[in-house]
Amino acid sequence: MATKGPIGTHPHSVVELCADGKRLYASALRSGRVRRSEVETAPCLMEFALLHPDPEDTDWLRPASPTAVLAQRLYPIEREILKRRTLAIELTDSFEPFMALSAVDRSADHAITVLEGATRINSAIDAATAECQSEILTVQPGGGRSEAVLTEAVERSQGIIERGITMRTLYQHTARHSQGTIAYAEYMRQGKVEVRTLEELIERLMIFDRTVAFIPAQDDRQVALELRHSGLVEYLAKVFEQHWRRASPLLDEAPYDPPTGGITGVQRSIAKLLIEGHVDEAIARRLGMNVRTCRAHIAKIAAALGSGSRAQLGYLIAQSGILDEGSSK
Structure with a gap:
């Protein structure tokens, strides 16, 4: 239990000497000794071996050398430090082979990132759009888009137009029957944006600056893959280019072959x-x-x-x- 003297508070650590303890120890060092009765308010001085009985007169106490006391207190601390340093060296040596392997493979750490949930997927796409500097390639299979989807697309595309980014988008021929999609394509013509259509397309694809691509990982589109492996992204870009060369501009005449024998x-x-x-x-x-x-x-x-x-x-x-x-x- 702590007891309070006239000035100091006990117990306490050696690094937090009470006011009485500091004063009496300093006095003992100056005069060479101090009366035992004077240190009753500072029992810490005896507890920490800063004072010890005078062998010639037990009514007096003599001060221990501060150098000796400091060395005695530092020794276990330095021993613990040495032990910790040795352990740190051993841990470093143990993990060094693995760190070397990690350095070799670091470029592939984020080559493929799994994105779960529409919120995280859209957030990653928004970030890639914001960071894009020159080119966006997209494949959007399916028919015409709803008004809500097209409105969102216009909002996202505004920044692309203002920044002068080139954008090429592939839809399917069935999108030609959507007035909303036609209006969207007309609006996007004010920028460096082209829209073409094909009868049949690969799955959804987005490529930004040919450094990052997004593809779906599930049919429900709740899981996507963010690809940053240069080989994978370049391969997907080549697939896009092959489809693009075969596609027809959305705002041109429908590319269907004329009916033959009643079959369109x-x-x-x-x-x-x-x-x-x-x-x-x-x-x-x-x-x-x-x-x-x-x-x-x-x-x-x-x-x-x-x-x-x-x-x-x-x-x-x-x-x-x-x-x-x-x-x-």
Whole structure:
């Protein structure tokens, strides 16, 4: 339990000598001794061995050398420091091989980052957009966009236009039937922005300055991959360029082949996917249309070829030559 003297407070550590202790120890050092009765208010002086009994007169106490007391107090501390330093050296030696390996692989530490949830995905894309200096390449499969999505796209694109960044976007042909998408493309023409369409596209893709790319990792688009490996990003950029060369400007005339034998260009594309074994939902997704529209086209193909069943339709498509006609144009 702590007890209070007239000035100091006890107990305390040696580095926090009370006022009485400091005064009496200094006095003992100057005079060579101090009466025992005087140090009753500073029991710390005896506890820390700063004073010891005078062998010639027990009523008096003599001071210990401050140098000796300091050395005695420092010794265990220095010994602990030495022990810690030795441990630090041993730990460094133990981890040095791993640090060397880490240095070699450091460039790949963030080559692929998994982004979970729409909030984190959008945040990463916004950051890449803000950091972009020269070029953005995007692939946006599917049909026309909703008004909310297009409004958000316009807001994001405003900064791109103002900063003079080149942007190229690929949509699917079905986007040509969306007035909102057409209006968006018209608006974007004020900047260095081009929009083209293809009948069938790869999955969603965004590339910024050919240094970072984003691709979906799940069909529900709640998980994406952020790619910073130069080889991967360059490969994806080449895939984009191949599709871009085959694509048609959105604001030009629709690129579908003219109907042949009552079968339109888009219906020939559906027919091709049908005989490859794709179900209606997969065909609709790949061509950027809803399932109802896809099935309506399938019904028109069946009527044009005189098919009475799905199995017969596949046979008639293969025998009709319509796919050869479409590919020869």
